[in-house]
Amino acid sequence: MYTLYNSFALQGQHHIETWQQQGRDWAAYSRYRQQAVHELYIPHTVLNLVIQGEKRMYDGSRVHHLYAGDVLLIPAGSLLCSEILRPQKDYRSINLVLPDDMILADRKAVKNNVAAYTKSAVTLPRDERWHTFAQLLLQHFAVGETRPPDYYDIISQTLDLVNKNEHISAMLHKTVKYPLPQVMETLCTDLHEVRLLEEVAAMGHMSTATLKRRFREVYQCSPMHWIWEKRLQMACFLLRTTAQPIPEIAYSTGFENLTHFYRQFRKSFHVTPLQWRKAETELFSK
Template sequence: MFTTYENFTAGGQQSIHTWFHAGNPWAALNAFHGKANHSLYIPQTIINLITSGQKNMYDGSHMAHLCPGDIYLIPQGSLICSEILPQTYFESFSCTVPLPLLWLYVDEKVEAVVKHSTKLQVPQQWMEWLALPHISPITAYHGILQTIQQAPSGNAILQMLYKATVSEHRSVEEVLQYQLAQIQSLDEIAAACYMSTASLKRKMQAIYGKSPMKYVWEKRAALACFLMRTSELSIRDVAFTSGFQDVSHFHRTFKKYFGRTPMQLKNELYSQSFTTGVL
């Protein structure tokens, strides 16, 4: 269902350079030559800076279209669908966010916490610096964090990353990584995570601001949208593959999150393929 994103590697990529600390990768510059699609479980908080090309990212409740200069923040434990668009050379700089570094930036007084993966824009001077062959990853790393901190919701975003890093919700995400399509009730999630339904509700509400089952339906909708764009499955097969037991429920949920029905999206994609020759 979802593949664990480890060591900054995903199918079809060309690794340009990876930086290590104490034998573990902490940052990487990667490239793709053409279209690539991935459904990923993110075990560590990731900051992804787009330097060339375009891609779409789906995290369940939000869809982001990313271009050069965009930063995409992905909290630890997220389930993400990534669609690198065809006919473009794609390159990005990715790095983890270790807890000690977050402590330098997080304002403990912040009460409003961002609840989802987030897109930000890098200042132009940072894009110019990153284009230089001698740019230090440490310099880029701290520059990105400073950019986040200076954004209107910067402290709230850093608080979200901090909260995801130190939380105990990872077992929930790991269960959903493999069982997203099979789980049908709150009791099933709680049992798989070895916790009570009350504890599960409290943890999910504190971290994401929503109930566990609402979170599940959002992730299923994101996976369905991803499959609609990247596969030739029928709408019915997309619904069942994503974990929907009823096609009419799938239509209602899909429209709620993406503003159009599955058939409307299918027609849009067909129109694009007719015009450009690709989906």
């Protein structure tokens, strides 16, 4: 159902350049010349800087509509759907992977006992510093340097900007400190089939009590609530990016009862699935 995002290369890209550290990609500049859609399991924290064009990122009951100049922070272990819209110009973006050890090294949020945001993708406030930073990265990619800029310098600059918001910093710290990799790796392919809390706990080799506590700590909701939210996320994405009949979408995303699907959809998005499919962009919040 979801594709593991362990490489910056994705279907539909026209061009991509990457930088490596110890044999692993840590930064990428990519360009699209046509519409593209992706369903992604993102195991590491990723910062996405939109350089040109627009796209939508579906994250549970929220859809981020991103334009040039926007910055999206994606916590490790996220299941997201991405829709790069048909651009009048190329869609261009830069992605950076933020390593767990450098996130954990920032102890400020923990020491100050700052309340963390719920784990989810976050559109960061527009700031001239982000624009300057993006232009710096673009300059490095533009000259086609055989040696990329210093890895630790760029990542440190990125985290300094991210950590201006202590709530976001605390969220990232908590996400990295309490990962659920085995659960997420299984759910990214079997999300539509899960029915019982015990099944989810077994995926992570933990008790149901431990699983519920972890989800409350990180997501501030129960595991099954999160699963239903992610099923609605996929339904929203398919309604906008495919011509599949609505009942087919409901069943394929894990809903066994159409009445339940319609009720939950309207409760979360305040419109019917058909209205969502036909909607213009004002339905999509940032």
